[in-house]
Amino acid sequence: MSYKIVVDSGCDLPQRLREDEHFVVVPLTLSVGGVDIVDDDSFNQKDFLKRVSESKECPKSACPSPERYLSEYESAAGDVYVITLSGRLSGSYNSALVAADMYEEDGGAIMYMYLIPCRDVAAKRLLP
Numbered sequence: 001m002s003y004k005i006v007v008d009s010g011c012d013l014p015q016r017l018r019e020d021e022h023f024v025v026v027p028l029t030l031s032v033g034g035v036d037i038v039d040d041d042s043f044n045q046k047d048f049l050k051r052v053s054e055s056k057e058c059p060k061s062a063c064p065s066p067e068r069y070l071s072e073y074e075s076a077a078g079d080v081y082v083i084t085l086s087g088r089l090s091g092s093y094n095s096a097l098v099a100a101d102m103y104e105e106d107g108g109a110i111m112y113m114y115l116i117p118c119r120d121v122a123a124k125r126l127l128p
Contacts, residue, residue, distance in 0.1 A: 002078030008064060008092040009039040010085040024072050028092065032059040063091035069099035073108060083116045 007013060009027040017023050018041075027040040030048065033055040037048055052059050073080055082100075087093040 002076075003081065004072065004076040004078070005081045005083065006069065006072045006096075007083045008085055008090070008096075010090065010092065011083055026064045026068050026072060026092075028064060028090070029062040030059055031062065033057070036062075061090070063095050066095045066098040066102060069096045070102050073099060073103045081116065 003022060005023050007023065007025055009025055011025070013023060013025065018025065025040070027038050030037045030039055032048065032051045035051065037043065037051075048059075069082070082096045084090070084092040084096050
């Protein structure tokens with residue numbers, strides 16, 4: 001069975017799952033002090049917190065674009081499971097949903113797609 005699990009970077013995936021070919025992390029973007037910081041493997045928490053403490057404004061976040069999710073759907077060879085932050089916390093779920101609609105409109109043929117909004121974003125609580 002072929003499948004892909006797409007999560008946004010709000011999901012705290014353990015390293016062993018980040019290395020699993022079935023998992024893909026779609027990053028959110030954080031903005032602090034006029035600087036955009038992508039929440040991916042290059043994210044430097046110490047630098048981010050330093051910027052937050054030095055900034056006069058609160059940091060902001062931006063969800064991944066529908067196109068970013070769409071690229072992951074298009075490269076899937078089977079079922080797709082999408083786990084995002086809850087729509088009450090982020091626009092990530094809506095972007096994933098819009099991308100699913102775009103994929104269907106373009107004639108995409110994923111066997112099954114499941115979109116799961118998650119209130120608890122810690123993977124250690126979601127996965128063994």
